[in-house]
Amino acid sequence: MTLPPRRGLFSRPITANNNNKGGKQPFVAFDPAKERDELIKLQHGLCCWCGEPFTATGTPREATLEHVKPKMHGGTNARANLAAACKQCNQDRGNRMNEAKQQAAKRKKAARARLTSAQRRATARKRR
Template structure:
């Protein structure tokens, strides 16, 4: 009888990546990794980041979310707050094409 009760008890699933706090920490971790990967420089102006102000680091969507861009690591780069805001919802096609070509070459090696 006890065994039956255990089998019919509802279970709860915790979705760690969907809570706002988990999502924020995941994106913050990605931002920090991208900053390191980019040598501490903005992906657009290639100047160093500061802790606060217009040159603080933000996550830049290479393909804007409003154009079906995602939060996937491949679509993100670290950019100054000012550069990110100034760019708006534009896509840098030359940069995207260059990255695609680099990935294609890497896949062939």
């Protein structure tokens, strides 16, 4: 039995219709699979973070497309912001960034609470 081709994030290019120029053929805006494959060749088949070789699809060392500067921090799909990373490193890095974002939010909330209590004390002193 032959398995169908893998479907998912890198299975097909993102396209947009070029109607504003009278064309009916879609043009490729960004092809993640092609970018990933070209980056793998440029990186000699090694992960940009751990330096380990990529392995088969469905394993922790499977190749993924990595945004060096995350899109949530203003990163883009420009070639200069992309790298090939193994799935494990990509996920670990994303988790660390989310944890750092949560820690920063907690620090900001604590600073606001300290400021608020300091303001309350200052107001109470003025009333005396």
